[in-house]
Amino acid sequence: MPLTGPSPTAPWMGTVVLDGAIDAANAARLDAELAGRIAVGTQVLMVDVGRADFVGPAGLGVLAGAATRLQDERSGSLVLRNADADLIRNLRMLRLDHVFELEI
Secondary structure: OOEEEEOOOOOOEEEEEEEEEEOOOOHHHHHHHHHHHHHOOOOEEEEEEEEEEEEOHHHHHHHHHHHHHHHHHHOOEEEEEOOOHHHHHHHHHOOOOOOOEEEO
């Protein structure tokens, strides 16, 4: 899960690039990374899922939790970038599509 930091021109914005499978085995690490970003003041968090092979239920739960924290604590948002059709279908099926902003 490579990460990039806050934008030098917009320190309130951060980007996280997910790579590989995002599942129960690494959900805690993802949660810690996202929580850290929120704790330092990130208001808009861009999560690029284009290189993720799989985003399982544990990963979706972590992303949804981070989106909720951003909205509640910072009036911010979590934007999912490059989501494929399968991920979008899963978000809709689980009724999570309204939790995130989608940038395709």
